[in-house]
Amino acid sequence: MRPKRKQRLIFVTILLIGFSSATALGVYALQKNKTYFHTPAEINAGSVEQDILFRVGGLVVEGSVNRFDDGVTTEFDLTDTEGTVTLRYKGLLPDLFREGQGIVAQGKLNADGIIVAQEVLAKHDENYMPPEVADALKASGASHPENIPKKNY
């Protein structure tokens, strides 16, 4: 390689390495606090304060969904298998909302320790299968693909 080309190659490589390491450090730093949602266990441990907007992710507890008489308010429990919190939401729920489903809600903790949600979003996992396969899996007692919103770090 000619010296001029070699110089450019070294320059571009250093540029790339420098920028990548800067970004890697940034990503590493963000990992500690850039969290899209908190888990019920974290909230029970006091990770959020009252009247501050935050997100919570978890699984809707089977049999906990309670629809109020006004027709639009719903109360339900959310779990991550380590802790459980109660949510209240006034509004239309997404189609995928059902017992056992993973959801992510945004809201504030009130004085009674109930999370008053302003938004409820349904989360789904990366498993796709025809209904028959899902039924067969369930019937065989094999672990049904669940969508517990996981903490990944």
Add this chain to the structure above:
Amino acid sequence: MWQWFHKLSTPKYYYQWSGKWLPWLAGLTIILFAIGLYWGLLVAPTDYQQGESYRIIYIHVPAAWMSMFVYVVMACAGFVALVWKTKLSEIVVSECAVIGAVFTAIALITGMLWGKPTWGTYWTWDARLTSELILLFLYFGVIAIYSSIEDKRVAAKAASMLAIVGVVNIPIIHFSVNWWNSLHQPNMDIISDKPSMDPSMLWPLLVMAVAFKVYFGWVLFMRIRNEIISRERATKWVKELVVGR
């Protein structure tokens, strides 16, 4: 091998060489899209959870894969353009930017249309969605730099620099769903013995992914040829080519 690459990077030779590929790429694109769309939209079974609405995956996922793949191609071309300064690699950078931006826009739009019925919202600032939006802005940046500098050789140098630096966003997009809690689903497992998608649904997705790749090759070749003709319009071989028809 090196000599062949060197020959290929001369605009005239590339023009002649790529011309032979065009009908094959065009035919393969049409056949693969026909198979993939029919298989995915009509033959593949409905999903146990999402019903029919999951079928947008056959556009969304291949487009999202391409948005990252094209960026890597663009960054590699930018690397070659900066170090070896071949004209062809400079053209590849500018043409990839346009095609990649379109793939990114398709991924974002189909994602929003999918998000509304399944999640309950068009948009949320989750790590995957945000990093993909940044990818779109990176493409816009490369296009903007390229078109705002009059001298195309200088423009290519500046645009390639941004293309290379922006490559750090690609692993961030890919691993965003693992590194941070997100609303977006985790990455699918498509290579192990027990893929996270039923084979009856996965096969048409893979066909669509190949269809998108071949389509990219086809469109890229055509755009490069256009750009070559436009840049070399003063040369003898282009004049002969035009007059000869």
